[in-house]
Amino acid sequence: MTHELSDELPLTNEGTGDIPDTLPLLPLRDIVIFPFLIVPLFVQREKSQRAIENALPNRRLIVLATQRNPEDEDPTGDDLHRVGTIAAVMRLLKTGDGRVRILVQGLARATLLRVTDEAGYLQAQVQTIPEASVEMTLEVEALIRAVKGLLERIVTLGKQISAEVLAIAASLDDPGRLADLCASNLDAKLSDAQAILEEADPIARLRRVHDLMAREVGILTVQQEISSQAKGEIDRSQREFYLRQQLKAIQQELGEISDAGDEVAAYQEKIAEARLPEPAREEATRQLKRLERLHPDAAEAGLLRTYLDTLLALPWNTFSEDHIDLQHVKAVLDADHYGLEKVKERILEALAVRRLKPDTKGLLLCLVGPPGVGKTSLGRSVAKAIGRKFVHISLGGVHDEAEIRGHRRTYVGAMPGRIILGLQQAGTKNPLMLLDEVDKLGNDFRGDPASALLEVLDPEQNHAFRDNYLGVPFDLSKVMFLLTANVTDTIQPALRDRLEIVRLSGYTQEEKLVIARRHLVPKQLAESGLTGKHLAITESALRMTIARYTREAGVRQLEREIGKMCRKVARRVAEGDSGKVTITAANLSDYLGVPKFKADAILSQDRIGVAAGLAWTSVGGDVMHVEALLLRGKGGLLLTGKLGEVMKESAHAALSYAKSRARELGIEPDVFTQHDLHIHVPEGAIPKDGPSAGITMATAMVSALSRRPVRRTVAMTGEITLRGDVLPVGGIREKILAARRAGIKTVILPAQNQPDVRDIPAELVKGLKFIYVQEVSEVFAAALGKAAKTLPAKGVNK
Incomplete structure (x- = not known):
């Protein structure tokens, strides 16, 4: 409450001597009244009201004294402070509820000498305390200015003090009156206010007020800092809080929630x-x-x-029941995937063990093969066959360890890793989880996700997998993990060591034909809204599509080409043509355009310096011709065709071998000093690398150096050493398929690759002659014909 000074004071300091010795006494509960201030009071106690009634005839003077205990309902003289204030009752108003409202003005300090209640109300014998005179020194003037400055500072910090009080304080030069004015507007504790009232010395009183005001400024400053810090958060959340309260009220009205608790x-x-x-x-x-x-x-x-x-x-205790019927699983796998017999056999073996020993460790197979051969769909088929939930997690391009282990909750936007999220999505503790493209995991400053996978996949420790977000262990030992990859070279060695690698080779043309008939054509017809009444694709059209429009190990591009045929027919049907369309090899180009690939074929004749090699790429096998050409020079070796470092080293090794065996190979000695040798591998825009072209390069070189043509029906693959040994290579199945597709009759392979050929179905190797070699001299004997009579003048004989 703000108290103001009266403009017309009924009594001055000099007139306090006219005050009677005995006056009615009004006890105050929780306020201290200072001289010269006007304050409204509510009076409810009967004794107090009688004291006021007796004060009205006696110049309206009354003594105001503060109770020591505000809770005391009937105070006596001992319950009151001994120093009070003599005041004049300026106005009196009786309210309807039995209370009396008065307006009093303090006149002077007074000491209560004796208090009685013989007349039915409290009376006090008082002695006024005169206000001492003050000499205005520099110290006093500085103290007055300091108090006025603190008062202004308090106002700027947010305390509500009226402008009239500030104006009066600015005009006051009396230390005592300034101290009383400031003290009455500080809302100080009763004990502090009473101490100021009892202080008779104006200077000491003003110092005490100065200390209280300085403390108040400190409190208000800290309060303002706290308010400023909280204001930003309050402003941001004020709208959200308001909307949430509205939402909560709406939900309560709808009966959706009963109470926030x-x-x-x-x-x-x-x-x-x-x-x-x-x-x-x-x-x-x-x-x-x-x-x-x-x-x-x-x-x-x-x-x-x-x-x-x-x-x-999370599914802490939720499991799906396995239904491992091997005959049913085999039927599902055969219905969904044609071929892939080795992979299906390994999956059935693993499921057979699980049926006999349900508590066996989780399955850890890694399917490695070119794109589009059915690795991902195999996992979905296995899950469907045994009744487990299927979770697909793509790891391609993941380079943050937190994607596997989760983020710690201290980070903004923290969330669990993909493994935990997959389990939450599945709703069971034992799903089949397919980790796709594990060979394409990244590795940078955010950690190594492949290393994080070790804890996930290792049966010895995944029973207590700890996600950073959850912070508690979760048992992954019941999860059946299946991984896929295109190659194994980029898989981290420690992770690769824990996996059982099952390789998937590319499909043969016959297999692709069956897959197209059973799966791809019906699927694309259904997706295009067609039936057999609208479109028929002949076997010859499918064979030409496979041979001339696709070049892949899988069937993804083949499915796209079939879909392209279906869409063109669907447009005709939608435009009103209800006739049936039959696509044959003759009209296939009307639907698919010009063929994208020429059919692989052997050379038209045996040529010097041109050898056919067998290559293995990510999309299957291919026949690669290596060309060698002699040029006038000083014995240099030029390599072109965008060859990798390993392939270049194979070329140098082949040349070194040819130099060391020149006499045995029928090469003239001065050829190496008078000619340069240029090795080129066509399709120069395509990067090529690997050691398996070693004997092919050696054959092309020796053919050019000795002028002996290479038999056109022979293709080869193998790594060469400086001693002339032929080392084994990979991708034998894909390479044999490529040789068969190109019409090759004889395939030269390293002797150590002979077991790989035995695993290939008999129908794929039928009609092919295999020559297994241990030294490159055996390659030359099988691939090179007799020496030419004349040296070609320029280039390679086309």
């Missing part, structure tokens, strides 16, 4: 029903207690709700 009870019920393991239950309970202490709209409360929802949504 039910949230904690609901979480407690969920924790009890979830049957969490002990570490998870303790963590959930601990986080719930934190949530209970927070304001519902606090930012941290939202984070805790998200954590609890994630923790409780």
